[in-house]
Amino acid sequence: MSCVPPTAASSARALEGVKVLDLSRVLAGPWATQMLGDLGADVLKIEQPGQGDDTRRWGGPALDDGSGDSAYFLCANRNKRSLAIDLARPEGAALIRRLAQQSDILVENFRVGGLSKYGLDHAALSALNPRLIYCSITGFGQTGPHADKGGYDFLIQAMGGLMSITGLPDGIPGGGPMKVGVPIVDLFTGTYATVAILAALRHRDATGQGQHIDCALLDAQLSMLSNQASRYLNGGAVPGRLGNDHPDIVPYRDYVCSDGGIVVALGNDRQFGDFVRVLGLTPLAAEPRFATVVQRSANRAALHALIAPVVAQWRVDDLVAAMEAAKLPAGKVQSVPEIFEDAHVAERATVQTLRRDDGTPLRVVGFPAKLSATPARYDRAPPRAGADTRAALSEALGLTQDDLDRLVADGIIPA
Known part of the structure; x- marks a missing residue:
């Protein structure tokens, strides 16, 4: 039997009615909010007018619809609506505060303290909405000697020990530290953030109280060391690079x-x-x-x-x-083409086809877990930058066309 998801009319949505305000960009945060969107949450992605998420221009093949949106951006931003709001302007920050008052979850990956100058930090927003689950994703966390440093996947793979155990051993051709072929620390951090958000949501629904989630790339990377960390912490064994060999199991x-x-x-x-x-x-x-x-x-x-x-x-x-x-x-x-041509992958409905607002088709790898009662859905292709600004602000905040026109005239939102 094929694992094709049920139709929109027949399938329930696990996170139906949950509102997510997404102030994140690049990968770890968008990866988390995409999962929430796949499971039914209403995700509003806030982007900088005229610029948008950095990854929209991150090279590689771009979607052939005139947007210039990169394949990198497209992998992590489905099931969202894009609002272009200049939050650095007082009027823009005020709009974000109003949206936060109506939201269940906020996800951000600014540097530690970066949102406080706009009145958009956890303390400020939780005072307005005590039920808000506020998830901060940074390189090193909200505390500690490295808290003020910027964190990137490649950097964390190096600092966190992952590259020291990945690659061929020294002394043979090609030997030396090697990063993983995908930004795995970002992906794991986004996944851990999603788990934490869902746990906080359950707690909030039981108690009425939101909370602050401090999610760091380095912490996630150390957790990923799993058996290698345990070998060192409990046996003193210092892991090294073994290429494709396993440290314990042979062959x-x-x-x-x-x-x-x-x-x-x-x-x-x-x-x-x-x-x-x-x-x-x-x-x-x-x-x-x-x-x-x-x-x-x-x-x-x-x-x-x-x-x-x-x-x-x-x-x-x-x-x-x-x-x-x-x-x-x-x-x-x-190879990647070979696995996507595998009949098993087709039977599992792993690849889904979405269409952008102009009908341009877009293929994505779907949510990997198959839920029998509340399956993931794929209702929205990754949006164009700012495409939903006017409609979403009108719907969420009741702004009139005159209100929106004034925001455009003041440069807070795009025309």
């Missing part, structure tokens, strides 16, 4: 077949025995150097030297099929 890495790459991910001794039988290397399962996970980890180089030449004689598809028949986890190392 758990990529190999080269005659026509491409394959990943072998074996988690226990039984699977190792079955794997070497598939390769015709059955005696290795009983050899003392390789009989247990611990022994294989200690002798990984020797084991790899025995396995690699045999794997190299196989075609990828043939070895994957043989391993799957033996109930062993394996998969081809695929």
